[in-house]
Amino acid sequence: MWRTFTDWLASTPLSLAIQAANWAIPSIQTIHILAIAVVLSSMLMLNLRLLNIAWRGEAVSALVARFVRPVWLAVVVLLVTGALLIIAEPGRSLTNLVFLTKMSMLVCAIALTLFVQSAVRRRPVVWDAPRPHLGARVTAVLSLILWLSISVAGRLIAYGGAVR
Amino acid sequence: MIYRLCEWLAETAAATAIRESAYLFPLLEAAHVTFIALVVGSISIVDLRLLGWASHTVSVRKLSEEVLLWTWLAFICAFITGALLFISNATGYYDKVPFRWKILLMGLAGVNMLVFQFITYRSVLSWELGSAPRAARVAGGMSLALWVGVVVFGRWTGFV
Numbered sequence: 001m002w003r004t005f006t007d008w009l010a011s012t013p014l015s016l017a018i019q020a021a022n023w024a025i026p027s028i029q030t031i032h033i034l035a036i037a038v039v040l041s042s043m044l045m046l047n048l049r050l051l052n053i054a055w056r057g058e059a060v061s062a063l064v065a066r067f068v069r070p071v072w073l074a075v076v077v078l079l080v081t082g083a084l085l086i087i088a089e090p091g092r093s094l095t096n097l098v099f100l101t102k103m104s105m106l107v108c109a110i111a112l113t114l115f116v117q118s119a120v121r122r123r124p125v126v127w128d129a130p131r132p133h134l135g136a137r138v139t140a141v142l143s144l145i146l147w148l149s150i151s152v153a154g155r156l157i158a159y160g161g162a163v164r
Numbered sequence: 165m166i167y168r169l170c171e172w173l174a175e176t177a178a179a180t181a182i183r184e185s186a187y188l189f190p191l192l193e194a195a196h197v198t199f200i201a202l203v204v205g206s207i208s209i210v211d212l213r214l215l216g217w218a219s220h221t222v223s224v225r226k227l228s229e230e231v232l233l234w235t236w237l238a239f240i241c242a243f244i245t246g247a248l249l250f251i252s253n254a255t256g257y258y259d260k261v262p263f264r265w266k267i268l269l270m271g272l273a274g275v276n277m278l279v280f281q282f283i284t285y286r287s288v289l290s291w292e293l294g295s296a297p298r299a300a301r302v303a304g305g306m307s308l309a310l311w312v313g314v315v316v317f318g319r320w321t322g323f324v
Binding site: 026029030033034036037038039040041042044045048054055066148151152153154155156158159 | 190191193194195197198200201202204205206208209219222230231233234312315316319320323
């Protein structure tokens with residue numbers, strides 16, 4: 001049943017149009033990679049502060065304002081470009097185990113980032129402390145692992161196998 | 165002559181191992197793209213500040229001190245993974261036009277950075293808090309453009 005959906009998607013005008021233009025998929029992928037650059041570097045900066053490795057002494061709430069806002073803009077770009085890539089090659093992505101793993105990790109990463117953003121807003125005094133509390137350090141490590149794994153998984157989709 | 169060097173590199177044990185392994189090349193590639201993303205993303209934080217487009221309230225010096233260490237670490241890792249990917253098919257990559265453009269743009273980005281670091285940045289104490297002087301804005305803009313170009317040609321290399 002899922003196959004009929006992906007087959008149908010692959011036959012839609014939009015899908016055919018993207019598949020037909022040689023430059024389309026590489027260009028969409030390039031924008032996708034640049035948006036990944038925004039997410040990874042922004043989250044790296046914030047998480048390094050939460051681990052007290054960089055930006056020491058800076059208020060976490062200020063860093064959240066500076067670095068998390070661009071993340072959400074970049075996520076929108078990633079969702080749009082990602083959707084176009086799926087539409088162009090539905091069978092290659094939607095039945096791919098690596099792709100499904102990446103999407104699961106993405107849901108977790110977004111939830112975790114939303115949590116940090118709201119926690120910092122609710123209790124800034126705790127999060128702005130010069131030496132981060134255990135919760136801050138744990139979320140920082142989890143966040144780094146998730147976002148980096150998502151990036152790695154993205155490239156590995158091309159080599160992944162179909163879900164049986 | 166360079167072609168002979170590429171042929172020799174492609175025959176090394178490391179190159180052969182990467183080429184013949186089912187998982188080494190994909191993993192190196194995935195790591196390579198991730199490290200490049202970290203280079204481009206982190207350097208654009210500084211570039212956007214130089215251009216006056218973001219982080220206006222932060223001193224250029226402070227931003228550079230906090231960010232650029234990570235740019236360099238990511239670059240070293242991107243370079244190592246890139247070199248390993250390259251040798252696995254040295255003559256093939258040497259022949260690809262988009263790959264040559266990628267290396268050229270990276271070289272130009274390096275020159276741009278050196279000029280900025282050793283000439284323009286010398287006077288940073290006098291402009292670190294406000295708008296940057298024209299030379300710094302140009303350096304920031306060129307850096308952004310060159311690194312985006314590296315990503316474009318890098319992706320293109322995989323398609324030819």
